[in-house]
Amino acid sequence: MSDVExxxxxxxxxxxxxxxxxxxxxxxxxxxxxxxxxxCGVRQDGVDLLSTREALERFPEARGYLWRALxxxxxxxxxxxxxxIRAREGVKPLFPVQSCLYMSREGMRQHVHNIVVVEExxxxxxxxxxxxxxxxxxxVGVSEFYIKKGGKLHFTMIHAWGDEVxxxxxxxxxxxxxxxxxxxxxxxxxxxRIKMYPTAxxxxxxxxxxxxxxxxxxxxxxxxxxxxxxxxxxxxxxxxISRAVSxxxxxxxxxxxIGEQPHVRAHLECRGLLLKEGGLIHAVPELEGRSxxxxxxxxxxxxKIAQEKVEYLMARGLTEDEATAAIVRGFLNVDIIxxxxxxxxxxxxxxxxxxQESL
Amino acid sequence: xxxxxxxxxxVGGKEVLHGINLHLPKGxxxxxxxxxxxxxxxxxxxxxxxxxxKVTQGRIYYKGRDITDLPVYERARMGIGLAFQRxxxxxxIKTRQLVEMCAGDGEVDVEAIxxxxxxxxxxxxxVNLGFSGGEMKRSELVQLMAQNPELVLLDEPESGVDLESIxxxxxxxxxLLGRDLxxxxxxxxxxxxxxxxKSALIITHTGHILQYVNADLGHVLLDGYxxxxxxxxxxxxTVEKYGYEECAKCLT
Numbered sequence: 001m002s003d004v005e006x007x008x009x010x011x012x013x014x015x016x017x018x019x020x021x022x023x024x025x026x027x028x029x030x031x032x033x034x035x036x037x038x039x040c041g042v043r044q045d046g047v048d049l050l051s052t053r054e055a056l057e058r059f060p061e062a063r064g065y066l067w068r069a070l071x072x073x074x075x076x077x078x079x080x081x082x083x084x085i086r087a088r089e090g091v092k093p094l095f096p097v098q099s100c101l102y103m104s105r106e107g108m109r110q111h112v113h114n115i116v117v118v119e120e121x122x123x124x125x126x127x128x129x130x131x132x133x134x135x136x137x138x139x140v141g142v143s144e145f146y147i148k149k150g151g152k153l154h155f156t157m158i159h160a161w162g163d164e165v166x167x168x169x170x171x172x173x174x175x176x177x178x179x180x181x182x183x184x185x186x187x188x189x190x191x192x193r194i195k196m197y198p199t200a201x202x203x204x205x206x207x208x209x210x211x212x213x214x215x216x217x218x219x220x221x222x223x224x225x226x227x228x229x230x231x232x233x234x235x236x237x238x239x240x241i242s243r244a245v246s247x248x249x250x251x252x253x254x255x256x257x258i259g260e261q262p263h264v265r266a267h268l269e270c271r272g273l274l275l276k277e278g279g280l281i282h283a284v285p286e287l288e289g290r291s292x293x294x295x296x297x298x299x300x301x302x303x304k305i306a307q308e309k310v311e312y313l314m315a316r317g318l319t320e321d322e323a324t325a326a327i328v329r330g331f332l333n334v335d336i337i338x339x340x341x342x343x344x345x346x347x348x349x350x351x352x353x354x355x356q357e358s359l
Numbered sequence: 360x361x362x363x364x365x366x367x368x369x370v371g372g373k374e375v376l377h378g379i380n381l382h383l384p385k386g387x388x389x390x391x392x393x394x395x396x397x398x399x400x401x402x403x404x405x406x407x408x409x410x411x412x413k414v415t416q417g418r419i420y421y422k423g424r425d426i427t428d429l430p431v432y433e434r435a436r437m438g439i440g441l442a443f444q445r446x447x448x449x450x451x452i453k454t455r456q457l458v459e460m461c462a463g464d465g466e467v468d469v470e471a472i473x474x475x476x477x478x479x480x481x482x483x484x485x486v487n488l489g490f491s492g493g494e495m496k497r498s499e500l501v502q503l504m505a506q507n508p509e510l511v512l513l514d515e516p517e518s519g520v521d522l523e524s525i526x527x528x529x530x531x532x533x534x535l536l537g538r539d540l541x542x543x544x545x546x547x548x549x550x551x552x553x554x555x556x557k558s559a560l561i562i563t564h565t566g567h568i569l570q571y572v573n574a575d576l577g578h579v580l581l582d583g584y585x586x587x588x589x590x591x592x593x594x595x596x597t598v599e600k601y602g603y604e605e606c607a608k609c610l611t
Contacts, residue, residue, distance in 0.1 A: 308447045309447045309449050311431055312446060313449070313457075314432040314435065315432075315441050316435060316460055316502060317432055317460070317461065320430070326452060329451065330450055330452035333450075333451045
């Protein structure tokens with residue numbers, strides 16, 4: 001039995017946020033329960049994985065990564081840890097590092113400060129699952145990402161919260177020359193409220209950022225989720241894509257692209273599906289061009305599933321429920337984003353439940 | 360195979376079909392002709408069971424069973440397959456996935472089917488996204504071949520398709536209907552033809568497809584009535600020469 005299995009009982013809770021308790025195809029694991037780090041281990045040379053507190057003590061340079069990709073919030077209380085992950089120069093681990101921030105104390109406030117550093121020419125995939133076994137609580141996750149010249153960070157975040165949990169992440173990323181930042185965010189159990197607007201700064205020529213969000217809001221949930229990219233160097237690229245499905249909950253899907261230099265290309269896409277009465281999808285795409293020689297586009301669409309599409313699949317032998325599920329799955333593009341099977345099953349379950357309620 | 364009796368159909372509160380009678384026996388192919396808006400598509404969409412098409416009178420029987428009130432997917436599972444004239448785009452679903460879905464529980468060699476229709480490169484694209492007219496038609500036929508229906512409904516399989524591709528489609532349709540006969544030891548062609556099990560109703564505007572697929576009978580629809588049934592080639596020749604106005608004379 002691995003450390004992870006021993007320390008946390010709720011395996012199912014881990015699986016549904018993409019964390020593999022058996023650590024198959026993972027090169028390291030960080031696990032924080034409430035304010036306590038319960039597992040922290042890495043099996044890859046050239047990758048540092050520590051709690052943020054420990055990193056600040058051990059590495060003098062770590063302090064330089066604190067509040068640099070984000071403006072320091074003096075109102076915020078002292079953080080109770082979080083993770084520090086660093087891929088050293090040129091290191092390209094085959095498997096991702098996984099982390100889980102877990103809340104198991106009713107009504108608690110979890111405040112973490114995470115730092116991920118990808119040094120020159122390194123490539124790293126981090127999977128972070130945030131979840132709770134309790135109904136009520138507040139999660140404040142401050143995350144700072146630093147992608148150095150030619151580095152690549154793929155950051156996958158999955159949220160699954162108890163019904164009354166409020167989540168207020170703050171995320172900033174600085175991407176240097178030729179660096180790539182890919183952020184995949186998946187949330188099908190938003191709890192009561194999620195408010196976030198992660199921001200990437202492309203400071204070196206040729207840097208790229210891609211944000212992809214999959215949002216599903218059940219009744220009673222409010223998701224105010226956006227992504228912002230400052231294209232501050234020539235030839236930088238940004239893509240912000242969100243897919244929002246309202247099962248009766250409210251989603252505000254924002255996106256903001258700021259092109260400050262010539263030869264910048266950026267695209268913003270918000271698509272929303274309203275499946276139930278009482279839901280809301282509010283797409284707010286913003287483009288800001290500040291140089292004459294750039295190309296920025298956006299498209300946004302909000303609507304319901306066309307009956308024509310459902311019947312098209314029914315004519316191929318699918319029941320109405322199967323056809324609807326296939327269309328919603330396709331809409332969320334969950335296959336491309338590399339959703340674990342558990343998440344796909346979870347989505348099918350949500351769709352089924354929602355169908356039963358409407359009967 | 361298919362029997363339509365006194366069928367009246369409303370679309371958006373307006374009656375489009377005013378009492379259609381049609382009998383399509385097992386193994387036969389019938390062509391459905393008529394000007395735009397005469398109700399051809401309405402007829403086959405109603406046979407498939409789509410919600411927009413409300414049957415106000417009459418019945419539809421398939422293999423002796425009354426299917427008038429059955430949902431679309433049950434009709435599909437009973438062996439009715441439809442190639443759409445303008446199929447919708449379904450984002451995020453790859454054509455390959457859809458073709459596999461069409462096969463239901465059955466095994467299907469998607470690659471082989473796609474090769475036959477020169478369609479391999481489209482399998483990994485989203486369903487109908489950015490497809491040209493001809494590509495959509497091929498996509499529809501690939502799906503039907505996986506579905507392998509006994510009653511095939513084709514809505515203008517040749518519209519928007521260049522002549523060269525029509526022959527490709529024609530061959531595929533014959534294959535789908537089991538009409539690509541080759542001589543067989545100990546059996547006459549007549550006997551082989553008598554073994555045909557699959558039936559089809561083909562809507563054609565131009566009749567081009569009938570150069571490749573032999574129709575046993577043709578029907579002319581005009582303003583929601585079948586005004587004439589007869590030799591499809593003869594009907595086409597008359598219509599080409601004199602137009603559908605001549606057909607209107609039969610509407611009395």
